[in-house]
Amino acid sequence: MHISLMVPAPFDTISGGYLYDRRMVECLRTLGHDVRVVELQGRFPDPDQAAIDAAHAAWAELDSGSVPLIDGLALPAFAALAPAMVPREAVALIHHPVSQETGLEPEVAQRLAALETCLFAAMPCLVTTSEQTADRLAADFKLPRTRVQAIVPGVEDLPRSIGSAGKGCAILAVGALIPRKGYDVLLRSLARLTDLDWQLTIVGAADRDKVHANGLAALVEKLGIARRVRFAGELPPERMDALWMSADLFALTSWYEGYGMALAEALRRGLPVAVTATGAAPTLVPPEAGVVCAPGDVEQLAKALRRLIFDGTLRRDFAATAWEAGRALPSWMDQAQRLAAVLHHEARLDEARTEGGNDHAAGCHRR
Numbered sequence: 001m002h003i004s005l006m007v008p009a010p011f012d013t014i015s016g017g018y019l020y021d022r023r024m025v026e027c028l029r030t031l032g033h034d035v036r037v038v039e040l041q042g043r044f045p046d047p048d049q050a051a052i053d054a055a056h057a058a059w060a061e062l063d064s065g066s067v068p069l070i071d072g073l074a075l076p077a078f079a080a081l082a083p084a085m086v087p088r089e090a091v092a093l094i095h096h097p098v099s100q101e102t103g104l105e106p107e108v109a110q111r112l113a114a115l116e117t118c119l120f121a122a123m124p125c126l127v128t129t130s131e132q133t134a135d136r137l138a139a140d141f142k143l144p145r146t147r148v149q150a151i152v153p154g155v156e157d158l159p160r161s162i163g164s165a166g167k168g169c170a171i172l173a174v175g176a177l178i179p180r181k182g183y184d185v186l187l188r189s190l191a192r193l194t195d196l197d198w199q200l201t202i203v204g205a206a207d208r209d210k211v212h213a214n215g216l217a218a219l220v221e222k223l224g225i226a227r228r229v230r231f232a233g234e235l236p237p238e239r240m241d242a243l244w245m246s247a248d249l250f251a252l253t254s255w256y257e258g259y260g261m262a263l264a265e266a267l268r269r270g271l272p273v274a275v276t277a278t279g280a281a282p283t284l285v286p287p288e289a290g291v292v293c294a295p296g297d298v299e300q301l302a303k304a305l306r307r308l309i310f311d312g313t314l315r316r317d318f319a320a321t322a323w324e325a326g327r328a329l330p331s332w333m334d335q336a337q338r339l340a341a342v343l344h345h346e347a348r349l350d351e352a353r354t355e356g357g358n359d360h361a362a363g364c365h366r367r
Helices: 016-030 049-060 075-088 106-122 131-140 183-193 210-223 237-246 261-268 298-310 312-327 332-354
Strands: 002-008 034-040 066-071 091-094 125-128 148-150 169-174 198-203 229-233 249-252 273-276 290-293
Touching: 002 016, 002 049, 016 034, 016 261, 016 332, 034 049, 049 075, 066 075, 075 106, 125 131, 125 332, 131 148, 169 183, 169 237, 169 261, 169 298, 183 198, 183 210, 183 298, 198 237, 210 229, 249 261, 249 298, 261 273, 261 312, 273 298, 290 298, 298 312
Parallel strands: 002 034, 002 066, 066 091, 091 125, 125 148, 169 198, 169 249, 198 229, 249 273, 273 290
Antiparallel strands: none
């Protein structure tokens, strides 16, 4: 099968969405499929003219037998091509709707929502990275649920974290410094716990929203916890692995997550977790593996963190359950095989359409 993945450049961007895309490409190629990655220049997801031109050029260069797979970050740039999506049996890969990103200016959110509404309606098939996102797309954009397939991320075969081996609690949070990640909620919660011994390391890019990132740096100063908080930026794999191995607790306090790949990795490494009830978190985290709080609830999160930071025995018990839960998560190869089945079905539909057939037997359905 020939697949063309169209995604904003650069493809080596460090984020959960790009990691999903990269791992799927690697595994699809291992399975014998020909995958071409088309990196699109320009501004995304709110496309400028350069992004629109790049999208149109990429579409014009598609091989006749290639299945178009468009990452959701790039999708708004393809708005004018919506009528061509059904004939080509294009597939959209949606990590979460870009119009629902926290912190967007209202006019930008409205513009992106209009583009996504048009495009989602035109796409023969949409793939999301969680059942929750699939349900949300169907409800918010009034789509037939049968056209939305959920293929959750896989996990690596990772070593178990050993912890910091100190008296305090080393807390790790992973994700770009953007409003949706709710780091301000985490910081305000931890600021209530200065009587306890804890250190927080946040790993994530600061250039996605520089104003917000600067605001977080100012917030730790205002809260008086600057000596306890480290913004590590983006890190290479070996340094990231070292942080995972030495962490005692993982925190994810997002307002919304499509899935939560860092959360899945934390469980796979056997780390107790403190997370918000977004995306797949409520279904991923067993009650004995961590705590799940309401998004934005500083007081509830502070109380939950107090228990975990103070009680090392409780953390060890939660870690054992997290390790078992993580071992049950699917592998990347498992999930790539599922994605290949969806794409293969779309490719067969395109072939049937070309030959005058009408195969609607399985998978996503056209309108």
